[in-house]
Amino acid sequence: MLTQEQKAFYKENGYLVIEGVLSQAELKLLHETIDELVEKAQSLGVPNNLCDFEPVTEGGRKIVRRIFNPFEQAKCFEELASHKMILDAVEDLIGPNIQIHHSKLNMKPARAGSPVKWHQDLPFFPHTNTDLVACLIHLNDSTLENGCLRVIPGSHKLGPLDHRAKDGTFVGMVTEDLKKVDMNTAVNLPLKAGGMVLLHCLTLHSSAPNTSEAGRRVLIYEYRASDSMQLYGTPNNYMGRILRGVKPTTVRLEEITYIIPNYPIGTNIYDLQANYNG
Numbered sequence: 001m002l003t004q005e006q007k008a009f010y011k012e013n014g015y016l017v018i019e020g021v022l023s024q025a026e027l028k029l030l031h032e033t034i035d036e037l038v039e040k041a042q043s044l045g046v047p048n049n050l051c052d053f054e055p056v057t058e059g060g061r062k063i064v065r066r067i068f069n070p071f072e073q074a075k076c077f078e079e080l081a082s083h084k085m086i087l088d089a090v091e092d093l094i095g096p097n098i099q100i101h102h103s104k105l106n107m108k109p110a111r112a113g114s115p116v117k118w119h120q121d122l123p124f125f126p127h128t129n130t131d132l133v134a135c136l137i138h139l140n141d142s143t144l145e146n147g148c149l150r151v152i153p154g155s156h157k158l159g160p161l162d163h164r165a166k167d168g169t170f171v172g173m174v175t176e177d178l179k180k181v182d183m184n185t186a187v188n189l190p191l192k193a194g195g196m197v198l199l200h201c202l203t204l205h206s207s208a209p210n211t212s213e214a215g216r217r218v219l220i221y222e223y224r225a226s227d228s229m230q231l232y233g234t235p236n237n238y239m240g241r242i243l244r245g246v247k248p249t250t251v252r253l254e255e256i257t258y259i260i261p262n263y264p265i266g267t268n269i270y271d272l273q274a275n276y277n278g
């Protein structure tokens, strides 16, 4: 359960850091499972539906950048999505009826990890209301050198920002609207392995490239209130699975205007952002 102070901090800032959610034993099991998935992914080559690769190689070997949909790649990831401490915190932020929306595992490997530029999550997958929260579970220590998460506190109050290039193409990062934001207010969130960041779906965030010798694996679950319905976005086999509470009988609308994100379904954030050159 979150304290009143934690709930108030999230409401004001659009994020919340919680340390010590996972034990060393839990982390070990997750890393072992990921190592197996990486082996499998490297033998598959591109394109495949298990993972995406960094644009650079190392010693002739492909480097895994992201594992898609870990929720359905291994039982331990499906189970972790319903971890009591995580769902208790999510319930305090978006209410008792909780569905999984999607999951991903960002590997940010040593020396090669790609940056993620400033963006909000919801413009990728507009919903009828804004009760969606991402839970970023840190499987390694994250530091300034290996590309820890950065946020703009309070930016969730700006509403959906424009993520399009001048020609109207959705490029997966905030473009002209970044001028509305005071970038001096950005906060780095280094965190010990086992901790998590809860992120409002409209909070601006990014992370730098990994220039260090230490990998930075972050497992992400996006949760939504069950009465929030997706208007656009890439579907998956488990989207809408109820993790807590009851089946929705109503859908709730907030007055909110979105730009329809015209990216081809299935495209990922790294490629969208890489294609933008101002």
Ligand SMILES: O=C(O)CCC(=O)C(=O)O
Pocket (backbone or CB within 6 Å): 106, 108, 116, 121, 147, 148, 149, 205, 206, 207, 218, 269
């Ligand atoms: O891995 C990160 O540092 C940021 C991840 C993120 O924002 C995303 O994948 O949408």
